[in-house]
Amino acid sequence: MKYLVEAEIDLQKEYERLQSDLGMLGLSCYEIKTYLALVMYGYGDADTIAKVAKIPRTSSYKVLASLEEKGFVISAEGRPRLYRPVSPETLKKRFVGLIEDTFDKISLLQDIVREHGIPQIVYTITGKERVLEKIGEILDTTETRFLISTPAISEIRDTLSKNFNSALSRGVEISVITEPFQKSPPSTRVFHKKGLIATDIISDGKRALLASHDLSACGYTDNPELANHLENFINMMIEE
Numbered sequence: 001m002k003y004l005v006e007a008e009i010d011l012q013k014e015y016e017r018l019q020s021d022l023g024m025l026g027l028s029c030y031e032i033k034t035y036l037a038l039v040m041y042g043y044g045d046a047d048t049i050a051k052v053a054k055i056p057r058t059s060s061y062k063v064l065a066s067l068e069e070k071g072f073v074i075s076a077e078g079r080p081r082l083y084r085p086v087s088p089e090t091l092k093k094r095f096v097g098l099i100e101d102t103f104d105k106i107s108l109l110q111d112i113v114r115e116h117g118i119p120q121i122v123y124t125i126t127g128k129e130r131v132l133e134k135i136g137e138i139l140d141t142t143e144t145r146f147l148i149s150t151p152a153i154s155e156i157r158d159t160l161s162k163n164f165n166s167a168l169s170r171g172v173e174i175s176v177i178t179e180p181f182q183k184s185p186p187s188t189r190v191f192h193k194k195g196l197i198a199t200d201i202i203s204d205g206k207r208a209l210l211a212s213h214d215l216s217a218c219g220y221t222d223n224p225e226l227a228n229h230l231e232n233f234i235n236m237m238i239e240e
Helices: 002-025 029-041 046-053 057-069 088-116 128-141 153-159 161-169 224-239
Strands: 073-076 082-085 145-149 173-178 189-192 199-203 207-211 217-221
Touching (some): 002 029, 029 057, 046 057, 128 153, 128 161, 128 207, 128 217, 145 224, 153 161
Parallel strands (some): 145 173
Antiparallel strands (some): 073 082, 145 199, 207 217
C-alpha cells in the first residue's frame, strides 16, 4: 500500500510537470488539461472529455476546436462528434522538426551577423512587465510599419491596446502573425500560423525585438541591417 501511495504522488508530480512543459508549446491551461485527458482516456465526446479534464462543459467545444486547429486532436463526424488525441510520438516529431528548423535559421542569422560584423543581440531586458513596456515603447515610436509574430498576441493586445490604437491612428501599418483562434488588435493585417514558439517584432525595418515564448526576457537591436534580415525571414514565413 505504501508503494502505491508513493507511485500516485509521483504520477501527480509528473502530470503537473507535463502541464508546465506543454505551456511552452503555446497551449492554454484548458487546452493542456483537455489534451492530457484525451491521451489518458483515449477518445470521447466533448462532454465526456470535459468531465475527465475537469474543465467547464461550455468551454470544451471551443477548446477541442482550437486543439484540432493546432493539430493536437482529430475529430470524427457523428452525433455526438468524437475526438481522439494525435499521438505524442507524432507531435514529438513535428515539434522537434520545428525546433530544429528554428535553430537552423538562428545559425544562419548568426553567420550573417559574423559576416557583416554586426554586434550580437544581447538579452538585457528581463521580466514580463519590462518586456511589455519595451514593446509599447517600440509601438509608440514606429513611423510606418510594425510587424509582430507571436503566440501571445492576446496578452500583448490587452496590455498595450492604447499603444496599438495610437499607432493605428498615426497611419502605422500593423501586421500580426499569430496562432489560430487568437484575437488580434482591430484594423490590423492578420496571418495565422501554427507552431509559433517566440515573439519577434520589427519596427520600420530598422529595429527588432526577439522575446521568449512567455515574454519573460527579450533581446533588442536598433541595427537596421539585422532588423532587415529578420523582417525578410518573417515575410518568408507569411508567404509559406
